[in-house]
Amino acid sequence: MDAELQNAWERIQSKYKLTGQDPMSYLEGLIQGNYTKYWDYIQVDTLLSIQHPKTDYPDELIFIMYHQITELYFKLVLHELQQITHNGKNISSDGHDLGWNAALDPEFFKMRIMRIVRYFESLTQSFDIMVDGMEPQQFLKFRMALLPASGFQSAQYRLIEMSCCPLIHLVSADQRLNLKDETSIETLLDHIYWNKGATELESGKKTLTLKHFESQYRNHFIAHAKAYAHKTVWHKFKELNLNDQAHPGLKDALRQLDLQVNVRWPLVHYKSAVRYLQRGSDSTQATGGTNWQKYLPPRFQKRIFFPDLWTSDEMERWGTF
Ligand code: HEM
Numbered sequence: 001m002d003a004e005l006q007n008a009w010e011r012i013q014s015k016y017k018l019t020g021q022d023p024m025s026y027l028e029g030l031i032q033g034n035y036t037k038y039w040d041y042i043q044v045d046t047l048l049s050i051q052h053p054k055t056d057y058p059d060e061l062i063f064i065m066y067h068q069i070t071e072l073y074f075k076l077v078l079h080e081l082q083q084i085t086h087n088g089k090n091i092s093s094d095g096h097d098l099g100w101n102a103a104l105d106p107e108f109f110k111m112r113i114m115r116i117v118r119y120f121e122s123l124t125q126s127f128d129i130m131v132d133g134m135e136p137q138q139f140l141k142f143r144m145a146l147l148p149a150s151g152f153q154s155a156q157y158r159l160i161e162m163s164c165c166p167l168i169h170l171v172s173a174d175q176r177l178n179l180k181d182e183t184s185i186e187t188l189l190d191h192i193y194w195n196k197g198a199t200e201l202e203s204g205k206k207t208l209t210l211k212h213f214e215s216q217y218r219n220h221f222i223a224h225a226k227a228y229a230h231k232t233v234w235h236k237f238k239e240l241n242l243n244d245q246a247h248p249g250l251k252d253a254l255r256q257l258d259l260q261v262n263v264r265w266p267l268v269h270y271k272s273a274v275r276y277l278q279r280g281s282d283s284t285q286a287t288g289g290t291n292w293q294k295y296l297p298p299r300f301q302k303r304i305f306f307p308d309l310w311t312s313d314e315m316e317r318w319g320t321f
Pocket residue numbers: 066067070071130131150151152153154157194197209269272273274276277287290291292296
């Protein structure tokens with residue numbers, strides 16, 4: 001047996017011996033098993049079978065698929081966030097999962113944050129697919145068939161936010177000071193900023209969109225917020241010693257993250273709402289009658305994950321730079 005083969009065989013043996021398995025049986029499996037094909041591995045058929053327009057307007061397919069693309073990016077974002085909040089997986093050089101690391105490495109931290117920044121940049125840059133890519137006449141028609149559903153009900157979007165910063169920073173801007181010492185997750189969630197975007201203009205009551213969202217996800221959000229009460233991205237940053245907090249590029253990466261998630265993406269998203277909804281008498285009906293003009297612009301929401309990383313002037317001008 002040549003040296004390379006010998007070395008491979010020893011590594012195979014050591015891998016399977018760890019779990020008391022017979023390596024020869026697995027080699028036989030390799031001989032019997034089929035080749036991996038792209039379409040099986042990537043699940044192409046499944047992926048292409050989950051688009052179900054509710055109307056015959058051709059542009060509805062663009063709307064569905066772009067939302068699905070966004071949700072896939074959100075899943076990647078949550079994947080990176082989970083690695084940060086668990087201090088990063090420790091994988092041995094021969095591929096074994098050695099569990100979570102005991103401490104977070106600042107370079108690893110920065111690199112993961114920058115991955116998230118790039119995912120959001122990609123979403124921000126591609127949002128013109130929504131803004132310019134559908135005929136407004138078609139949009140206003142097929143959108144009515146989707147009520148009361150809204151991207152507002154994206155649970156992953158909320159989980160991303162809750163994984164980044166203490167919940168108090170996501171409380172609606174006018175309540176943040178009053179509730180700064182509040183410890184009950186349930187109370188904080190009762191005053192979460194997004195309630196403001198789901199209030200009926202005329203009656204001031206919760207929209208059906210919000211009622212559905214809460215009945216589907218409130219318990220999940222409470223559990224997530226409790227699990228992350230001390231391990232959001234901000235907590236992870238503060239846990240680092242001062243030297244590591246000053247690691248080159250780390251603070252800048254966190255500021256970029258804040259800006260991408262809380263200003264850049266919201267601004268292009270708002271642009272799409274203006275393009276499609278700010279027209280004629282159909283404008284508010286197509287969202288179920290919400291006050292989106294006063295709600296969506298980041299300068300009104302002033303959602304900031306990491307206020308300590310911004311000057312008071314920058315926070316004052318939030319959403320305008
Ligand atoms: C033509 C395209 C779009 C329009 C006109 C639009 C419109 C709106 C409006 C008016 C709202 C405010 C809540 C409401 O009234 O329902 C909203 C919220 C939201 N939409 Fe969209 N949207 C579009 C595309 C998307 C896409 C592609 C996503 C990706 C998942 C998305 C995700 C969200 C999220 C996460 C919120 C909540 C934002 C927040 O609470 O600050 N939207 N959208």
